[in-house]
Structures are given as C-alpha cells and as structure tokens.
Amino acid sequence: MFTSSAGVFLFGLLAALGGGSVGAAIGANYAFVLTGFSVLTSWGVFAATGNTFGFDYLAFGPFMGPHIAFAGGVAAAIYARYRGRLADGKDVNTPLAGLGHPDIMLVGALFGAFGYVCQIGVSHIPWFGTHTDSVALTVLLSAILARLVFGGIPGAGLFKGSLHNAELFPPEATTFPAKIKPGPNGRWLEWQERPSQLFTIGSTFGVLAGGASLFLAANVGARLTDLGFANDLAARNANTFVFGISAIVVLFLITNRNMPVQHHVTNIAGLAAVQFFPILMGSTFADFTWTATSTWDSHEWLMAFLALLVAAVFGIFAAGLGEFCARLWYDRGTSHIDPPAASIWLSNTVVVSLAALVS
Structure with missing residues (x-):
C-alpha cells in the first residue's frame, strides 16, 4: 500500500512517526490491545465491503501496527531505563507520557519510523518477503536494535546491550x-x-x-x-x-x-x-x-x-x-x-x- 508513489510513502512515514510516539506515550502493551480492537473493526469493514484498508492502515499499518506502535513503546521503555527514568526496561505496561520527558516519546517516534521502513523492506525481499510475516519479524528486529543500543548499564554509553546477558x-x-x-x-x-x-x-x-x-x-x-x-x-x-x-x-x-x-x-x-x-x-x-x-x-x-x-x-x-x-x-x-x-x-x-x- 505504501510503495505506490513517493507521496504515499512519505505520508505513511510521517504517520508512523506519530504511531510510534503514541505507542510510547500510552505504553506498548496498551498499544497492542488497541491493535486487537483495530483488527476486529477492520474485519467488520472488510466483511461488509471487501476493502482491506483497515488491515493495511489501521491494524497493521502506521495507526496501530505492532511493528510501529508496540515496537515504538518497547524501544522507548528501554531508552527510559537507559536515561534513569524507568526502573525496568522490560516494563511495557507503563504509559511513558506519565514520566514527563518528551525525548522518550521521540525515541518511540523514531522506532515507529524504523518499523515502517523495515517492514516494507522485508516484504520486498524476493521469495522470503511473501513467505513470512514481515510485521512480526520487524517487531523482533526493532526490539533487538533497541536492546543493542540502549540495553547496557544506564548512562554508560550506547551500543553496549547484550542479547543474552550470558x-x-x-x-x-x-x-x-x-x-x-x-x-x-x-x-x-x-x-x-x-x-x-x-x-x-x-x-x-x-x-x-x-x-x-x-x-x-x-x-x-x-x-x-x-x-x-x-x-x-x-x-x-x-x-x-x-x-x-x-x-x-x-x-x-x-x-x-x-x-x-x-x-x-x-x-x-x-x-x-x-x-x-x-x-x-x-x-x-x-x-x-x-x-x-x-x-x-x-x-x-x-x-x-x-x-x-x-x-x-x-x-x-x-x-x-x-x-x-x-x-x-x-x-x-x-x-x-x-x-x-x-x-x-x-x-x-x-x-x-x-x-x-x-x-
């Protein structure tokens, strides 16, 4: 949907910045719950009209797509821990807007944009893009990136996170x-x-x-x-x-x-x-x-x-x-x-x- 023209792509990219920021503001898990409601709403529209715009834009797109809203909230949570503003970087329930620091929501926005671009890229990989769930893979890649960037000792520097903490x-x-x-x-x-x-x-x-x-x-x-x-x-x-x-x-x-x-x-x-x-x-x-x-x-x-x-x-x-x-x-x-x-x-x-x- 978002690759038919440069204008459509840029529209989706800007929308994804908003989706990632909102996901951070309300908390990743709350954003994912809204994904669920968006899916059911989209199914009603789809069954009645045959139109898939609800899936494409609302449920699995910039509005509440897990790779954008949920992933933005996940990244913002570990960033908030890195900045010393959240005790547990795995806390994906807390609405991060309540911490009162706009930079946390901006990180969510940036990871929302990353999720948007990454999912499009994965879906266009020959054969693989049509034989996998590009949204789910993007959620995983976004979380791995956030862990590697912000997952080290708080304040000790970026790109010091560990995937396994052996x-x-x-x-x-x-x-x-x-x-x-x-x-x-x-x-x-x-x-x-x-x-x-x-x-x-x-x-x-x-x-x-x-x-x-x-x-x-x-x-x-x-x-x-x-x-x-x-x-x-x-x-x-x-x-x-x-x-x-x-x-x-x-x-x-x-x-x-x-x-x-x-x-x-x-x-x-x-x-x-x-x-x-x-x-x-x-x-x-x-x-x-x-x-x-x-x-x-x-x-x-x-x-x-x-x-x-x-x-x-x-x-x-x-x-x-x-x-x-x-x-x-x-x-x-x-x-x-x-x-x-x-x-x-x-x-x-x-x-x-x-x-x-x-x-």
Whole structure:
C-alpha cells in the first residue's frame, strides 16, 4: 500500500512517526490491545465491503501496527531505563507520557519510523518477503536494535546491550538448555512455561483459531467472491480475526491476571488451518475455490476436521517456540524482546513454506 508513489510513502512515514510516539506515550502493551480492537473493526469493514484498508492502515499499518506502535513503546521503555527514568526496561505496561520527558516519546517516534521502513523492506525481499510475516519479524528486529543500543548499564554509553546477558546464566549449568532455563534471573510467564502447559494452550487455542479461520475463509470468502473480489481474499486474512481477540486478552494480563498470552498460537494455528485445508481437499491455496460451509458435504467436513488437527499441531509448535525465544532473549534481558513476535515470524515461514512444498 505504501510503495505506490513517493507521496504515499512519505505520508505513511510521517504517520508512523506519530504511531510510534503514541505507542510510547500510552505504553506498548496498551498499544497492542488497541491493535486487537483495530483488527476486529477492520474485519467488520472488510466483511461488509471487501476493502482491506483497515488491515493495511489501521491494524497493521502506521495507526496501530505492532511493528510501529508496540515496537515504538518497547524501544522507548528501554531508552527510559537507559536515561534513569524507568526502573525496568522490560516494563511495557507503563504509559511513558506519565514520566514527563518528551525525548522518550521521540525515541518511540523514531522506532515507529524504523518499523515502517523495515517492514516494507522485508516484504520486498524476493521469495522470503511473501513467505513470512514481515510485521512480526520487524517487531523482533526493532526490539533487538533497541536492546543493542540502549540495553547496557544506564548512562554508560550506547551500543553496549547484550542479547543474552550470558553473565546471568546459572553458574552450575553445563548445557545450553540448562543455561537458558527460567529461574531467579528471569522468566516470561511461569504459568505457561512447562511442556504440559504449552501443549494444552497450543492445542486448545489452536483448534479454536483454526475453526474460526476456516469459517471466515469459507463464508466471508464465498460472499466476497460473489461480489467480484479475489476468491482467496478472505482466506488470506482469516487468521487475523482470532489474533485480534488474543491481542485484546492482553488487556486483562495488564490488570495483573494470569492470562495466557497466545496471540502467536492463534495467529499460526489459524494460518495453518486455512493453508492446509485446500491441500487436504486436493488443491492449492491459490487455486482452491472457497464455498460457504452451508454447502460443504461430508468429505469437506472431514477434511476440515483434519485441518483442525493440523492447526492444533502448529499451535503447539508456536507455543513451544515462543517459550524458547523467551528463554533465549527475554528472561535475563534488560528489555522486552517479544517472544510471540519471534514465534510468529518463524512459524509463519515454516507453515507457508511447508504448505507450498506439499501442495
């Protein structure tokens, strides 16, 4: 959307400066919750009109795109710690405007602009740009950059941050898994870090997301096809709906409830269900003709059942990968490097590539 002309690009860039600053002002997690509401609003517009501007500009663009608003808030938080104005650089809940220092919001603005440019760049990489989630990857790259720049000892100089903070590895650990095991030096979410917890959350939320995504792809897709839109338009966006609901759940996490963080699970499980259902039906994602579920026969329902099992498998995969990324980058770190974003871009690449390979 933002590469059709220089004017459109500059419009988006200026808007991204605002989005990143606002994300810092209200706090990264609050900005992400607004992403969730923007997704659901955009789905209403999309289902009614077939227009994707809500996704392109509101939910995943300069308004509340995670790579802009959330990432701007994340970078501003570690900058505030570096300047001695915030005790914990991983605090992505505090609205940073309340600290009273405009430079913190300006850092958010700059990282919002970085996210805008970076996401466009990633999406234009041959093959890779169309086989990954460029927004999620940009969230990860932005957080890594912020950690490296501002994550050192406060006031001791820039570009002294560490991705792993290896000095906090347990001294008695001899293997890498033991070194990154959650413990007193940090943990992400202790109520979803064990294999049994990850299996349960990944499978159940995965099935939930897979079913919703299939219904949206089929029913909204059939309606939009009748209106003259591309047959797979709804399917290409179907996994974002439950992702939006999962993003709103973060609001309850902010209020000190031990909510499951599972937007990486629902995003990837919904994607897997929609990608593999056409393959199970003997077609490819690009060529499959979506019809409303009211016209499915018993064979299609059986293949949909198998697609939900695929969704559960990839939901578990995404959940486990999120916990691994938390142990790798987040637990001992000085700033928030988002485990779900890391999981989404890696899992998305696996799902889309594998579906293309076997179709």
